[in-house]
Amino acid sequence: MSLHHIFQEDAYGDQPVAENFWHRSFSKQALGEPLCDEQSCEVAVVGGGYTGLSAALKLAQQGVDVAVLDAQHIGWGASGRNGGFCCLGGTIADDADLIDRYGEADARRYFYAERAAIDLVAELLEQNSIDADVVSKGETVLAHKARRVDQLKDTAADVQKRYGISCTFHDKDELAELGMMASGLSSGLTIPIGFALHPYKYARGLAETVKAQGGRFYEQTSVLGITPAADGQYVLKARTGQLRAQKVLLATNGYSSENMPEWMAGKYLPVQSNILMSRVLSDEELKRQGWFSNQMAYDTRTLLHYFRLLPDNRMLFGMRGSVSATPHARKRMRTATRRDLERMFPEWVNVETPDFWSGLACLTHKLVPFAGAVPDTQGLYAAFGYHGNGIAMATYAGQLVAAEMLGAATKMPYPSFMKQAPIEFPFRTMRRHLLALSYTWFELKDRLL
Numbered sequence: 166m167s168l169h170h171i172f173q174e175d176a177y178g179d180q181p182v183a184e185n186f187w188h189r190s191f192s193k194q195a196l197g198e199p200l201c202d203e204q205s206c207e208v209a210v211v212g213g214g215y216t217g218l219s220a221a222l223k224l225a226q227q228g229v230d231v232a233v234l235d236a237q238h239i240g241w242g243a244s245g246r247n248g249g250f251c252c253l254g255g256t257i258a259d260d261a262d263l264i265d266r267y268g269e270a271d272a273r274r275y276f277y278a279e280r281a282a283i284d285l286v287a288e289l290l291e292q293n294s295i296d297a298d299v300v301s302k303g304e305t306v307l308a309h310k311a312r313r314v315d316q317l318k319d320t321a322a323d324v325q326k327r328y329g330i331s332c333t334f335h336d337k338d339e340l341a342e343l344g345m346m347a348s349g350l351s352s353g354l355t356i357p358i359g360f361a362l363h364p365y366k367y368a369r370g371l372a373e374t375v376k377a378q379g380g381r382f383y384e385q386t387s388v389l390g391i392t393p394a395a396d397g398q399y400v401l402k403a404r405t406g407q408l409r410a411q412k413v414l415l416a417t418n419g420y421s422s423e424n425m426p427e428w429m430a431g432k433y434l435p436v437q438s439n440i441l442m443s444r445v446l447s448d449e450e451l452k453r454q455g456w457f458s459n460q461m462a463y464d465t466r467t468l469l470h471y472f473r474l475l476p477d478n479r480m481l482f483g484m485r486g487s488v489s490a491t492p493h494a495r496k497r498m499r500t501a502t503r504r505d506l507e508r509m510f511p512e513w514v515n516v517e518t519p520d521f522w523s524g525l526a527c528l529t530h531k532l533v534p535f536a537g538a539v540p541d542t543q544g545l546y547a548a549f550g551y552h553g554n555g556i557a558m559a560t561y562a563g564q565l566v567a568a569e570m571l572g573a574a575t576k577m578p579y580p581s582f583m584k585q586a587p588i589e590f591p592f593r594t595m596r597r598h599l600l601a602l603s604y605t606w607f608e609l610k611d612r613l614l
Contacts, residue, residue, distance in 0.1 A: 166389045168403075168422035168531060171597050172435055176490035176525060177236075177260055177420065186442045186479070186520040187245055187365035196239050196372055197382030200406040206232040206381065208570060209401055209408055211388050211425075211536045214244035217549045217556060218371040219289075219563030220570075225378035227305035227571055232408060233372075233380060234401065236387040239384035241367035242420045243555060246524030248440060248471050250461050251286050252304050252359035253279045253328075254554025257559075258532040266531070267582045270356040275533075276327045277578040282561035283359050286367070289560065295370030298476055300459040303357040305335075309464040312614070316465050325355055332356050345462065346455030347509040354460075361461040361473055361508030363557060383408070391426050391545075399544065412570050415539075415547040416563065418555065428539055431593030432586075433549055434600065435525040437487045441502045442520035443480040443513065451478065467607040470505060480513070482506045485553075486608070487523070488601045497524065527555040529587040536562035537584035538571060545568060550587065 170177055182188065195359045208224055210217040213235035224231040235241065256263070256275070263272035290297055295319065308314050321332040335353040340346060345353060376382065383403075391404045401408040415421070419435040451457040463471040484505060487498045499521045507514045522597060529535060529550035536548040546569065548562040565583070569577040590596040 167388065168387070168425045170422050171314065172437075172525065173490045175492065176435075176437070180492065181490060181495065181523045182241070182246060183243060183522070184520045185246060185522040187363065188604065191363070191365050193238065193369060195384060196376060197384045200234065200383040200403045200408055202406045203409065204406065205409040206230045206413045206513050207408035207410065208232070208414065209234065209399070210414045210416055211241070211401070212418065212420070213239035213372065213382070213384070214242050214418065215368060215371070215559035216418065216563040217414065217416035218368060219560045220416065220548070220567040221375045221380050222371060222378065223374055223567035224570065225380040225565050230382045231375075232383060232410070233375065234383045234388055234403070234408070236384045236385070236420075238384045239372045239382060240365050242482060242611040243418060243524045243526060244368040244559070245365040246522055247364045247556065248439070248461075248481055249361045249364045249440070249556070250471065250473075250557040251283055251305065251362055252360070252461070252554060253283070253356070253557075254261075255282070255551050255558030256533045257281060257552045262325070263533075266477035267580070271580045271582055274554070274578045275580040275582070278561060279558070280358065281578055282557035284510070285564065286560050287360070289371065290362075290367070293370060293374045295367060295374070297362040297370060299360050299362050299368040300476055301359070301361040301473065302357050303355050305345065305351045305353050305355045305460050306344070307347070307462055307464045308351045311445040313465040314352050317354040320356075321354055324343065328358065330357060341455055342450075343460070344455065345460060348511055349509070350464075355460070357358055359557070361459070362556070367556070380512065382434070388425060390509055392503060394458075397543065409422050411548065412544040414566055414570070415545075416549070418549040418551065418559070419527035420438040421527070421549065429547075431589035431596070432529065434528040434590060434596050435524050436485060436528055436553070436600065437490065438483060438485050438526055438553065439498050439502055439523045440481060440483040440521070441499070441506060441518045443482075444517045444519060446478045446480060446513070446516065450513065450516065456480075456508050456510065463598060466611040468604065470509065480510070486604055488597055488604065490523070498523070512528065513564070526555065528552055530590045534558055534562055534583055535585070535587050536565045536585070540586050
């Protein structure tokens with residue numbers, strides 16, 4: 166049996182992550198051996214990213230015998246590849262859509278959850294003494310064209326309405342004083358919620374905490390099938406063994422497959438995000454460009470750029486826009502990312518960018534996350550679909566599902582729509598290719614509007 170992925174197999178191999186700075190900058194130890202023979206546990210978690218690790222931690226703390234399985238190593242997927250933005254998000258549906266579809270009370274419950282998710286990550290870092298290189302006081306949105314100033318004002322109004330928090334508007338001169346100068350920027354808006362971190366250190370820190378609580382890990386273990394057994398348990402089959410579990414959490418997000426289990430087919434859409442990292446920049450180079458802030462930032466493009474200066478003065482620059490993971494496509498995307506970096510930061514045109522990697526985020530058709538029980542099953546759960554903002558919301562979703570698995574009441578805001586099973590994308594077998602049409606329109610829109 167093999168897994169049916171909707172991206173080319175290169176996306177699930179080593180090449181997209183071969184030049185990953187996060188992995189290179191943090192020495193990892195194996196947390197577990199591959200699954201061998203027949204093993205058993207109370208709860209099996211498939212996927213060793215933020216969702217699975219957060220759920221496993223909550224379960225282990227309650228004395229549950231929990232085992233986490235990952236096809237590669239813990240934190241290998243998007244949790245060890247993202248830009249490190251712990252911020253508001255998890256959905257890209259606008260407020261009006263959420264309210265129209267689910268009602269104002271449930272929409273507001275989600276807004277509370279967004280804030281609570283950031284607080285949860287901060288608590289986990291502090292309580293478990295995880296050193297994840299935390300920087301940035303909130304996030305700053307930058308207008309890439311003068312006509313986008315009204316968009317910033319609308320964002321400020323939305324944040325005030327959603328969270329009761331006032332944002333700070335910056336004109337071009339103020340951006341210069343703050344050390345946030347880049348070509349074409351006309352103004353900015355700081356949303357004082359969230360922070361930046363080293364995403365891989367956070368993931369590995371969570372994993373070490375899970376292990377300290379008695380959780381088990383099976384790395385280099387690709388789960389090829391999940392079958393209900395006659396005794397009400399599930400049998401998770403891998404090439405080298407199988408694991409029997411009373412309950413199972415699917416936490417594979419953008420790295421899911423169409424047939425593991427078949428319920429997942431058509432309900433998720435992986436989207437590729439790409440990151441370029443510079444070498445360490447000198448104080449003179451930072452001063453010459455006018456960017457010396459550690460604030461995490463992104464621009465107002467639909468296919469946005471996101472970027473931040475790391476504590477050691479490397480510049481991280483990320484963007485989306487590719488729907489292919491072949492070596493040729495990866496080379497083309499690296500060239501495009503480098504081109505946009507140079508356009509925004511022209512003083513760094515000769516600065517080397519030795520690291521480039523990509524990973525898969527995940528969309529759902531209704532553009533909201535799912536975290537709950539799989540319908541018409543007993544003991545099977547899933548959580549996925551964080552729309553490119555998974556550090557906070559994936560961590561939060563993992564704990565929501567863990568509470569459901571424990572049968573425990575939770576005081577955490579839990580919108581009912583997060584428990585509604587995602588619907589399939591139209592033309593599901595073509596959904597990745599149709600995304601290319603959307604990207605073409607977004608690129609045109611960003612140029613013209």
